[in-house]
Amino acid sequence: MPRLHDHFWSCPCAGAARHPSPPRARAAKPAAEPGDMSAAAAQAAGADPSPRGPRAGASGRASSWHHDLVQRSLVLFSVGVVLALVLNLLQIQRNVTLFPDEVIATIFSSAWWVPPCCGTAAAVVGLLYPCIDSHLGEPHKFKREWASVMRCIAVFVGINHASAKLDFANNVQLSLTLAALSLGLWWTFDRSRSGLGLGITIAFLATLITQFLVYNGVYQYTSPDFLYIRSWLPCIFFSGGVTVGNIGRQLAMGVPEKPHSD
Template identity: 30%
Template sequence: MGSASAVLGPLCDGQHSSHDVLHYTAPSHLELGPLQLETCWWVPLLFAVAGVILGVSHPVLDSWQQGRGGQQPRGGADPSWTLVLAAIALFVLQYAASGGLEAPLLGQTLMGGLPTLDIVLAAAAVAIWWAFDATPQGLAMACLTAVAGPAVEVALINGLHLYAYTHPAVLGVPTWIAWVYFAGGPAVGNLGRRVSSSLVQRRRRHRAGEA
């Protein structure tokens, strides 16, 4: 989980810097074919920690809910790789869209003054949760991620001055970033379920072989 997140996270985050959404104080620039990514040495580590937390918490909460007769995720405790990769792909698309749409939608509002970009990304994030999770525990983790993620960013920006958003709204971060974190919950959570299931099955085969 840590390795996958350490690779995927900076690739997604690089979409923000490439669209002038944010820039690092001491950046590292990577060229991956047509992709020009701006990142920093600590970014993969931070994403790795987040990946481990989300990857472990979802199977644990699923097991707890199952013991209480609660709802199980759409893909079950053992989701297919097709479902896992589809959830990740849509999360990556939402992440990229948040960067690409910020400039054209900046300042635009809908529904009584709510920012248009927030509405678009919120709808996409909730749709991802509904399509690939749809459980109370998954919703709780998505909401927790949507709160904890921006809170960590506030500390990194205002406390450590490691990077800055071009168009911040509250305490140095844009409001729409919470919906990007929200969508990451079901995407990374299903990868965690897939990995957990594989480990459980391997352990069972090993025990059967010993017997």
């Protein structure tokens, strides 16, 4: 008589129990990784899961920033050219500035190189002011509107006009008066330490360059009392730097910061 355990081992289900299937057979398909799920979700939503998306965005921001920089430079250059033509006309009419007869003149009787040089200087100064404010972490917020900027330009033109029209007993009195007016312009429309420091630096450098040009006979001033130039000229450079700086700051309002490269 066959025993019970012999029937048990001869049963087909027992053979299946003795030889279990390998794990790969039981798991026909592995579970999806979390990264694959996110990639599939991004593709279903129409997004680009590759790292090219952020790079393209940074490239677009950089292109927009450079485009805005070029636009501001052109505006500042144009402002510098117009101011140079108008203010130099005032100086020439009062015989304060004299150019050689052989110099090619424009319709404003000004040397041809004066407007481009002043336009370039205005572009550099106008871009430098908001850049310094950004690096110092002190954004200029005093009277930030175009009406204030236009009044600042009017005062600057008035100071230059006073240097050519007003007659004082000596140049010292005129220089002190224009120095007070220039500081008043800074106090009224700027009041920032960066504006004061940049204005003084611009006045110093521009005075040195002017001394060099006059020394080499490019042009000359009547009745020089400060080496080869007039003693009030640094005041004009200071007020001009503050004025162009305010224009540059106003143009830079709402402009995104320069994108940093990774």
